[in-house]
Amino acid sequence: MNKGSKLAMGIAAISLLLVGCGKATSSTSSKSSSSEALSGKVTAVGSTALQPLAAKAGANFQAKNSKVNLTVQGGGSGTGLSQVQAGAVSIGNSDIFAEEKAGIKADKLTDHKVAVVGMAPVVNKDAGIKNLKMAQVKQIFTGKITNWKEVGGKDQKIVIINRAQGSGTRATFENAVLKGATAVKSQEQDSNGAVQKIVATTPGAISYLAFSYFTNKLQAVSIDNVTPTDNNVENNKWKIWSYEHMYTKGTPDKATAAFLKYMDSKAVQNSLVKDMGYISIHDMKVTKDAKGTVTQN
Template identity: 30%
Template sequence: MDTFPWEITLTVLGVVIPAVAGVYEYFFIGRKRLGYRIQMDTRAFGGEFAGARHPSLVLVRIENNGSVPVDVDDYMETDPVGLSVRFPRRRVVRAFDPTRRGPSSPTNAVPELNQDPERADPDVLRLPRVPLNRNEHYKVLVLLDELDGDAAPDRDGDESDAVMESRIKGGRITRTRYRAGVSRGVVALITVMASLIVALYYVSGEDSTAAVDCASGELTVVGSTAFRPVVEKAAESYREACRDAPGDVEIRIRAAGSQEGVRALDEAGRGAGEDGPAMLAFSDGHKGDGHPQLLPRPVSFSLFTLVVNKEAGVQDLTPEQIRRIYSGRHLNWKEVGGDDLPIALVGRYSSSGSRRALEERMLGGATEPNVTSHDCRGRVPRPDNPALRCERGSTAEVLDTVAEVPGALGYAEAHAAAGEADRLHLVRVDGHPAELDAADRGVYPYWATEYAYTYGQPPADSLVAGFLRYITLEVGQDVIREHGQRPCADLANPRLCRPS
């Protein structure tokens, strides 16, 4: 049996409830409606006035707060009276229009009403049948006398004991009150809609397996060490999202360098069956020549940066200075304005995508010089390379070595390097830091496209395809952004996945 479609139900309710509330307000309770409000009810003059021994003044506001006009034929009181307002324990002395608006005044029929004190109901104010269009109103100021003989107390308008005793045809008369905030009906509607949104959020969260496109099985991810933090976080998030899905999800990560990962995927694919190996390879940059069975998919636009030991006394280099350092023509930091300290180059193995991006984007296609040191401190003489240069196997190892060796210079993925900024300096290139905006403007050159490779086209229901869709099209994009990179889907041309 299928589960109840809560998401659809809550969404429909979110549309239907406001619509029903609007129809109900317009066609039923609010179609023809008068409201009356006591805006003032206070004692007056401090003594006898105009025949009132204990006078009080009341300001009554009559308004059409419905959705259609009210005509003279809509009143149900005896002609010519339209509305009756009772003031318990008080006598109506006079009533008049306080605005004095001339012949068109709604109360023009009774501009000054002198009530007969001998009437059976001297506490009732009678108002004429006044036609009111939508949102129109009029006011009546009433002079009252206390029948109990006591001085009139001050009353707040909302606390006045005045009561409307009339009706209108096909509608109703309601007492309105002044509110500085939102009406109760609007508050109730907002509360209901907010509850639906919260419920929809939790229902969507509980049903995250369907949205994530979960698949079960085993997957091995190889390749870039620079991209490894993204893959680790994405794998953790994918496993969590698919925890209730049928079948287990196991994702193993073996990051040994971009080119090493590409070779491992190609080798595994040659020995696999028709569906290909359960393996993904991530590479900083294109796979290069060979490996014709590997299919690329751009995943993110990645930034890299040079990093330097703080004792070097350098934080900014020009592209020409960088090329001269890696060619061995600058061997001491004082030659580029730094301290008197030998330059120690900390590089990556030839399988590294970070290294290849450096050679292509920063060194003009030249390769890094050969290794002349194992500990990055003592140099082994080599006639083909006057520089001191060592190699490390991962981004983390490069960062540690640069931070520890005086005068060391290396390179790393920008987000990972930023996390070590307290131990080393991130080098600006011609004054420009490793930032996405600078790369977009074409003034920062050290970047690469991160590719995901599969051996052929994996089955759509496989974990390879599911995880690849997750990291390129779904929640995995947020993980990429968290690590300072830009998903290819965010760029103007996702297929090229390069700055504009």
């Protein structure tokens, strides 16, 4: 074999080796990329006021992270806080601060505020009520006013629909309106969704809902001529509102941490939050602490 033939064979061998190395590198890179894909199980339980937003955001997050199994359930803020404290779930959704719930060790949990929700009295449309004084709302829910004609409405018995004990929506409403007074005994419901349907179909009914549950089948009630709107919540002219909290215990795993980061992203805060009737935490002009003290930002 002459020198030219040997040189050609050598070049061919080197080329094959380089090609093989290239394939190996590509394969290794592919395997590495695959192994780094986000995976895991995330379970968020609690507030039914936060549930629609958490569920929609969760579905969008899961569409981009197909190896993450993400579940969102209701049950009320009390349930969310107790279950995350027990380590039974990844995230405890709550309308109230952990410090406000008896039996919860707030210092053992980490608070992630993901939105703000306004809440307002809602009545059956036939009641003929669009505005009430704060004192009147209190008198209705403590049983001192029992007929709509007493506050300018129809001659019709008032039917109170309350949320169950442990509801963050109830706690927020009672803190702002009743201020320590005891609510009259009444029918209780476990979720915003149930309240929405019952008030819409029950003559004389009144309850309270998160803004995100307002529909044209209900009459949202102004208080002292202040309308329940996002702008009025943002500057605290409307007093009945709370943060939507996602609490975690200890250091969250990668999937949970990634979902919490997504909840604070522009895709959620600038779009999804507003589209679904919530208020972005970044739009608030005031801050509220666990004692209810409000300060200007």
